[in-house]
Amino acid sequence: MSAAIDNTExxxxxxxREILDSGAMRSASRLLDSLAPAExxxxxxxLPSTQREILWGVISDNDGEILLNVTDEVRAELVKxxxxxxxxxxxxxxxxxxxxxxxxxxxxxxxxxVMDSLDxxxxxxxxxxxxxxxxxxxxxxxxxxxxVRPGVTLDVVLRYLRRLGKSVPRDTDKLFVVxxxxxxxxxxxxxxxVSRPSDDTVAEAMSLNLKPIxxxxxxxxxxxxxxxxxxxxAPVIDDKGRLLGRITVxxxxxxxxxxxxxxxxxxxxxxxxEDMFAPVLASTRRRSLWLGVNLAxxxxxxxxxxxxxxxxxxxxxxxVLMPIVASMGGIAGSQTLTLAIRGIALGQLSGSNAxxxxxxxxxxxxxxxxxxxxxxxxxxxVWFDSLAIAALIATAITINLLFAxxxxxxxxxxxxxxxxxxxxxxxxLLTTVTDVVGFLAFLGLATLFLL
Amino acid sequence: MSAAIDNTExxxxxxxREILDSGAMRSASRLLDSLAPAExxxxxxxLPSTQREILWGVISDNDGEILLNVTDEVRAELVKxxxxxxxxxxxxxxxxxxxxxxxxxxxxxxxxxVMDSLDxxxxxxxxxxxxxxxxxxxxxxxxxxxxVRPGVTLDVVLRYLRRLGKSVPRDTDKLFVVxxxxxxxxxxxxxxxVSRPSDDTVAEAMSLNLKPIxxxxxxxxxxxxxxxxxxxxAPVIDDKGRLLGRITVxxxxxxxxxxxxxxxxxxxxxxxxEDMFAPVLASTRRRSLWLGVNLAxxxxxxxxxxxxxxxxxxxxxxxVLMPIVASMGGIAGSQTLTLAIRGIALGQLSGSNAxxxxxxxxxxxxxxxxxxxxxxxxxxxVWFDSLAIAALIATAITINLLFAxxxxxxxxxxxxxxxxxxxxxxxxLLTTVTDVVGFLAFLGLATLFLL
Numbered sequence: 011m012s013a014a015i016d017n018t019e020x021x022x023x024x025x026x027r028e029i030l031d032s033g034a035m036r037s038a039s040r041l042l043d044s045l046a047p048a049e050x051x052x053x054x055x056x057l058p059s060t061q062r063e064i065l066w067g068v069i070s071d072n073d074g075e076i077l078l079n080v081t082d083e084v085r086a087e088l089v090k091x092x093x094x095x096x097x098x099x100x101x102x103x104x105x106x107x108x109x110x111x112x113x114x115x116x117x118x119x120x121x122x123x124v125m126d127s128l129d130x131x132x133x134x135x136x137x138x139x140x141x142x143x144x145x146x147x148x149x150x151x152x153x154x155x156x157x158v159r160p161g162v163t164l165d166v167v168l169r170y171l172r173r174l175g176k177s178v179p180r181d182t183d184k185l186f187v188v189x190x191x192x193x194x195x196x197x198x199x200x201x202x203x204v205s206r207p208s209d210d211t212v213a214e215a216m217s218l219n220l221k222p223i224x225x226x227x228x229x230x231x232x233x234x235x236x237x238x239x240x241x242x243x244a245p246v247i248d249d250k251g252r253l254l255g256r257i258t259v260x261x262x263x264x265x266x267x268x269x270x271x272x273x274x275x276x277x278x279x280x281x282x283x284e285d286m287f288a289p290v291l292a293s294t295r296r297r298s299l300w301l302g303v304n305l306a307x308x309x310x311x312x313x314x315x316x317x318x319x320x321x322x323x324x325x326x327x328x329x330v331l332m333p334i335v336a337s338m339g340g341i342a343g344s345q346t347l348t349l350a351i352r353g354i355a356l357g358q359l360s361g362s363n364a365x366x367x368x369x370x371x372x373x374x375x376x377x378x379x380x381x382x383x384x385x386x387x388x389x390x391x392v393w394f395d396s397l398a399i400a401a402l403i404a405t406a407i408t409i410n411l412l413f414a415x416x417x418x419x420x421x422x423x424x425x426x427x428x429x430x431x432x433x434x435x436x437x438x439l440l441t442t443v444t445d446v447v448g449f450l451a452f453l454g455l456a457t458l459f460l461l
Numbered sequence: 462m463s464a465a466i467d468n469t470e471x472x473x474x475x476x477x478r479e480i481l482d483s484g485a486m487r488s489a490s491r492l493l494d495s496l497a498p499a500e501x502x503x504x505x506x507x508l509p510s511t512q513r514e515i516l517w518g519v520i521s522d523n524d525g526e527i528l529l530n531v532t533d534e535v536r537a538e539l540v541k542x543x544x545x546x547x548x549x550x551x552x553x554x555x556x557x558x559x560x561x562x563x564x565x566x567x568x569x570x571x572x573x574x575v576m577d578s579l580d581x582x583x584x585x586x587x588x589x590x591x592x593x594x595x596x597x598x599x600x601x602x603x604x605x606x607x608x609v610r611p612g613v614t615l616d617v618v619l620r621y622l623r624r625l626g627k628s629v630p631r632d633t634d635k636l637f638v639v640x641x642x643x644x645x646x647x648x649x650x651x652x653x654x655v656s657r658p659s660d661d662t663v664a665e666a667m668s669l670n671l672k673p674i675x676x677x678x679x680x681x682x683x684x685x686x687x688x689x690x691x692x693x694x695a696p697v698i699d700d701k702g703r704l705l706g707r708i709t710v711x712x713x714x715x716x717x718x719x720x721x722x723x724x725x726x727x728x729x730x731x732x733x734x735e736d737m738f739a740p741v742l743a744s745t746r747r748r749s750l751w752l753g754v755n756l757a758x759x760x761x762x763x764x765x766x767x768x769x770x771x772x773x774x775x776x777x778x779x780x781v782l783m784p785i786v787a788s789m790g791g792i793a794g795s796q797t798l799t800l801a802i803r804g805i806a807l808g809q810l811s812g813s814n815a816x817x818x819x820x821x822x823x824x825x826x827x828x829x830x831x832x833x834x835x836x837x838x839x840x841x842x843v844w845f846d847s848l849a850i851a852a853l854i855a856t857a858i859t860i861n862l863l864f865a866x867x868x869x870x871x872x873x874x875x876x877x878x879x880x881x882x883x884x885x886x887x888x889x890l891l892t893t894v895t896d897v898v899g900f901l902a903f904l905g906l907a908t909l910f911l912l
Contacts, residue, residue, distance in 0.1 A: 024813045027813055048688065048689035049689050058814065176656070180650060183632075183651070183693060200634070200654075200655060201631050201633040201651065237711075240499075240632070240711035263710070273721065274721065277725070278795045278799040286809065286818060287817065287821060293825045297796055298832055301829055312781050319778075322781075333784065334756070334763055338755070338759065342748070342752060344728075345731060345748055345751065352722065356503070357503075358506055359507070362478055363507055363508070366509040370738060377742075382749070382752055382753070386756065
């Protein structure tokens with residue numbers, strides 16, 4: 011009974027790897043039986059390709075649940091050799107919203123077979139979920155709602171639920187109250203159903219506070235709603251106010267996890283679905299693109315430097331110091347950029363308060379350039395024994411930090427407005443600006459005043 | 462009834478700002494009444510300091526809930542002028558785990574008053590929650606569990622809950638089954654309680670599948686458990702297996718959100734608690750530190766360049782091209798680093814599969830250096846009309862990409878092992894390596910072979 015959780019993931023992984031190395035498949039199977047599908051998915055993601063394939067071959071249960079829990083990339087690798095019988099077995103017993111997610115990855119022929127295997131009612135429901143984009147409330151919802159009418163008593167509701175018996179979904183935490191036109195009226199939390207007098211009516215016991223979510227609402231907006239109201243589940247309605255289904259918090263957790271990873275991975279030009287052990291060629295191709303984009307911006311910076319070859323050849327100290335100017339701008343700018351990207355993602359930064367952020371960031375940039383321009387000036391001045399170089403680098407750093415603050419604050423909003431994801435494109439564009447401005451200010455001012 | 466969610470955040474923000482600007486405080490108050498505490502918290506975070514203070518002055522309800530939902534920094538700003546009467550009002554009606562979170566920010570005198578205002582039972586419970594670190598299951602848990610014994614029938618349970626009435630927490634989704642020593646046995650989901658025959662016993666209806674969480678488990682481990690098992694709530698036990706409380710998914714959502722933001726913000730040397738509109742001086746001080754650290758590494762890179770002044774003064778093309786070598790290494794390395802940091806955070810990368818990641822990243826790095834070294838060589842060779850420079854830069858880029866792959870894969874694991882957060886220190890250390898290696902390889906090889 012007290013088999014509790016510890017940080018045993020690593021232990022299990024080591025053990026599993028030993029088992030896979032030794033080829034004792036029966037032991038592997040036993041270990042797998044003790045794990046939840048999401049835990050197996052997690053282990054699969056931690057394994058290099060060859061071991062992953064071996065382990066996947068051993069797994070016989072819950073294939074569908076496991077596939078749902080791995081990243082898109084790992085899933086594509088796992089399903090590539092599945093035949094339609096295996097697909098059918100894997101998709102049995104899945105929730106409708108989950109099935110809808112998997113259908114996207116099936117070969118068309120298999121999709122037809124899976125569809126045919128469903129009864130009329132389920133097929134219709136699946137088709138209705140598939141009609142919505144994966145990234146909207148419609149794509150996240152499940153249609154397994156239990157609905158009741160406002161006029162009946164709690165006692166009647168309880169008897170109704172007993173009759174439904176096993177068809178009440180295990181994770182039901184509330185019932186949805188609808189009128190005869192299926193229009194959403196409110197919710198009846200199970201905690202109320204079981205704790206209020208049984209002769210109360212549903213209308214008396216229900217809560218009106220839970221606003222329904224429209225079916226086309228975007229998934230991160232749905233996530234913010236769940237967070238703001240600490241929801242476990244929420245009703246989804248169509249444009250006419252009719253109840254279509256419910257979203258449960260487990261799907262919201264996935265959205266939040268992905269949102270965080272998207273921002274983090276995007277900064278390095280990676281997708282949140284990136285598989286740690288993706289095949290080398292596939293990885294190389296994807297990474298290559300990002301390196302290419304960055305190379306173009308690096309050449310742009312080099313070209314700027316190239317315009318000042320004559321200056322550089324006369325004062326070699328400039329070549330030694332110029333990376334400092336560019337680097338300080340890049341660092342300061344990326345701080346502002348990061349704040350702004352998070353603000354946009356959380357819906358806290360928009361046109362209406364951008365001006366305040368810009369002013370604040372400019373103030374921070376000015377103060378920081380005062381401090382660090384002075385420090386750099388002293389060090390560079392002593393190093394090259396030149397007052398002129400000290401003044402020069404201080405001025406260039408100040409200019410670059412101010413540009414960095416403006417770019418970091420404005421760029422992500424501008425990208426967002428024209429429909430480009432700032433988490434992906436922001437940092438490469440920002441460093442282009444800070445490199446170019448840094449080199450241009452430093453070498454340009456040197457050419458004007460030092461030659 | 463159909464007042465559903467749209468992307469109205471920005472509209473509300475604009476409207477609120479107009480109201481605040483116009484000083485029509487009664488309108489502001491009316492707008493606030495229509496919002497949940499977390500939504501007000503969200504609005505407060507989106508406002509610059511002065512407007513934030515005005516709005517906070519208008520808010521009269523749910524102060525505690527709002528304080529809980531803003532970031533630590535904003536909270537510190539809001540509470541700095543609160544007197545103990547305001548604190549007492551704010552902390553009324555809070556859940557125990559939430560109250561425990563707020564207590565950390567109270568002045569000591571206020572803490573005593575708040576403690577004194579609680580009844581004996583609540584005070585003891587609060588003290589027990591405060592005994593655990595905020596980042597563990599103990600700090601996340603709430604003690605408002607409803608427990609039942611295995612031997613009674615569901616009918617008896619229902620009558621018991623009706624008697625408890627309003628003291629059943631609204632977000633209760635399951636009851637906890639314990640024996641007479643308070644040892645955890647299993648859970649009885651409300652969905653089972655209401656859908657199974659009422660003469661079944663708790664022992665028959667309860668589920669044994671939910672493993673309890675030990676009270677000292679770390680919060681991100683708790684989050685992974687919730688994700689793996691799609692939990693809404695989970696029991697927390699002490700070392701002897703006794704039930705201490707329960708963790709609900711809303712607190713887990715906060716952990717996941719913070720984990721994502723920590724990684725993203727950490728890369729830029731920011732805390733996930735960073736307030737977008739923090740006071741300029743406070744921001745400057747924090748940012749300044751990060752700029753200083755980065756400046757030290759930039760000077761290190763400059764010093765490396767400085768060792769080759771003689772070489773640079775003879776071949777000025779080297780100065781023009783050298784940022785490209787450093788930049789390509791930095792970009793490639795940060796991709797590997799990002800993958801590794803996510804792997805560590807998810808518990809998917811550890812000593813046992815690090816070797817596989819290293820080999821894969823070296824392979825990807827080799828292939829990418831083949832591609833891009835060739836591209837750079839052609840461009841640089843044509844630009845400066847020199848076969849020697851083409852060969853030189855191709856070699857230097859290859860060396861730097863390989864170093865970047867190794868550093869990106871090994872560094873975060875090494876940092877993690879010695880207890881330094883790779884999300885914070887990783888990127889600055891990585892670019893130090895790629896800058897130094899890049900300049901050293903490029904200028905060093907030039908000195909050896911081109912002079």
